[in-house]
Amino acid sequence: MKDLRSILRLTYEQGLSVRAISERLQISKTSVATYLLRAREAGLIWPLPPIYVDEAALRRALFRRVGRPPQDLGEPDWARVAQELKRKGVTLTLLWQEYRTAHPEGYGYTWFCERFAAWQRRAHPTFRHRHAAGAVLQTDYAGPTVEVVDPQTGEVRQAQIFVAVLGASSLTFAMASFGQRLPDWIEGQTQALAYIGGVPKAVVCDNLKAAVAKALWFEPTLDQTFAAMAEHYDTTILPTRSRKPRDKGNAGDLGRDEWLGLMLDREAAMRADRRLTNRLVAAKLRFVDACIEDIDFASRRGLDRRNTLQLAQGAWLKAHENLILTGQTGTGKTWLACAFGRQAARLDHSVLYLRVPRLFEDLAMARLDGRFPRLIDKLARVQLLVLDDWGHSHPQ
Numbered sequence: 001m002k003d004l005r006s007i008l009r010l011t012y013e014q015g016l017s018v019r020a021i022s023e024r025l026q027i028s029k030t031s032v033a034t035y036l037l038r039a040r041e042a043g044l045i046w047p048l049p050p051i052y053v054d055e056a057a058l059r060r061a062l063f064r065r066v067g068r069p070p071q072d073l074g075e076p077d078w079a080r081v082a083q084e085l086k087r088k089g090v091t092l093t094l095l096w097q098e099y100r101t102a103h104p105e106g107y108g109y110t111w112f113c114e115r116f117a118a119w120q121r122r123a124h125p126t127f128r129h130r131h132a133a134g135a136v137l138q139t140d141y142a143g144p145t146v147e148v149v150d151p152q153t154g155e156v157r158q159a160q161i162f163v164a165v166l167g168a169s170s171l172t173f174a175m176a177s178f179g180q181r182l183p184d185w186i187e188g189q190t191q192a193l194a195y196i197g198g199v200p201k202a203v204v205c206d207n208l209k210a211a212v213a214k215a216l217w218f219e220p221t222l223d224q225t226f227a228a229m230a231e232h233y234d235t236t237i238l239p240t241r242s243r244k245p246r247d248k249g250n251a252g253d254l255g256r257d258e259w260l261g262l263m264l265d266r267e268a269a270m271r272a273d274r275r276l277t278n279r280l281v282a283a284k285l286r287f288v289d290a291c292i293e294d295i296d297f298a299s300r301r302g303l304d305r306r307n308t309l310q311l312a313q314g315a316w317l318k319a320h321e322n323l324i325l326t327g328q329t330g331t332g333k334t335w336l337a338c339a340f341g342r343q344a345a346r347l348d349h350s351v352l353y354l355r356v357p358r359l360f361e362d363l364a365m366a367r368l369d370g371r372f373p374r375l376i377d378k379l380a381r382v383q384l385l386v387l388d389d390w391g392h393s394h395p396q
Helices: 002-012 018-025 029-042 055-062 078-085 092-102 109-123 182-196 224-233 256-283 305-311 333-346 356-369 372-381
Strands: 136-141 146-149 156-166 172-177 202-205 212-214 236-239 351-355 384-388
Touching (some): 018 029, 078 092, 172 182, 224 236, 356 384
Parallel strands (some): 202 236, 351 384
Antiparallel strands (some): 136 156, 156 172
C-alpha cells in the first residue's frame, strides 16, 4: 500500500508518467499501470480521503475486483468493415477508432487488424503468385489525386499518380501527370521501362478506356497507338478485366499438378514460419536476434563447441531437464540464454523469457488480486522458462 500512495502522489501532484514513476520507485511499468487502473476503478485520487488511512480499507477498495478488467467481447461486423474500406479515404485505423467509440471496453488495434485479416482469408481465399524475375511489370493509376500548386500563378491542379511495379522484386516507379489520357498513359509506360532499364515479357496494366477497347484476358483489343508501343518494345500487353484486381498476378504456364504442389509447399512453409514467429513473439526474448549459429566460440568464455551444439539438439528439453548458465558479468549469459530460447522455439517448444525480479513482483501482485493460481498455471504450461538476473532480487 505504501507503493500505491507514492504512485498516486507522483501521478496527481507531480504529473509524472508511468515510465518516470517506474524508474523512480524501482517498480515495473505493468505494476504501476495496474495500480493506477485499480485506483481509477475505485474512484481514488490524491490526497486520499481520511477513510483510507487504514491499510485494510484501502486494500479492500483497491482489490475489490478479482482478475482482469471487464472486456466487451463482441466482434465487429467484418463484412461491413470490408465494405467501408472500399470507400475513398477510409482506413482500418479510422474504423477501429469508431469501434472503440461504440465499445470502450473492446479490443485493441492489433487484435482488430489480425481478426479482420483472418476474416478476409476465410471469406476471400487467395494464393500468392511467385513471379519470375523480369516476367511481369504491373502498371496502374493509384489512389486519390494530389494537388499541385503553380508557384507563379497560385493555380491549384489535380495530378494523377502513375505507378509501375516489377512483380518479382517489387521495384517501384511512380510519376505524376495531369490526366489519364492516352499520351499520359503511354508516357508513364515508357518512363517506367526507362527507369527499370529493360523490358519485361509482359505488361499487366489497368483497362484504361483510352488505351484498351476490350479487356479480354487472352485476346485484348488495344488502341492502335498503345499496340504500336508494345510492338516497338517487343512485349505483351495483358489488360486486367473490369473489377478483377487479381488478374494482376503472374499468369504462369504451370500445369494443375505443379500448381497444386506449389500451393501445398507454400502453405506448409507459411504455417511453419507463422508458428515460429508466434512462438518468438510470445517468448519476449531480450535479444530477439540471438541464435546458436552466431555464437563466437573463439572468445575466451570457456564454451565448448561440441557440447553447445549437442545442447542445441534439444534432447535435454525432451527429458525435462534444466540448463544453468553461469559466468562473470558481461560474458554474454543473457544473449546465450536467448539463443537457446530461440533454438527451442525452432524445435516447436513454447518459450518465455522472464527477469526474476519482475517475476517476483508479478507473483506478489497476483497474490493480492486473486490471479495467483492462473499465473502459476500459465507458467507451468510453458515448456522452456528462461529466467534471467538471478540474485538481483529475492521473493518477499
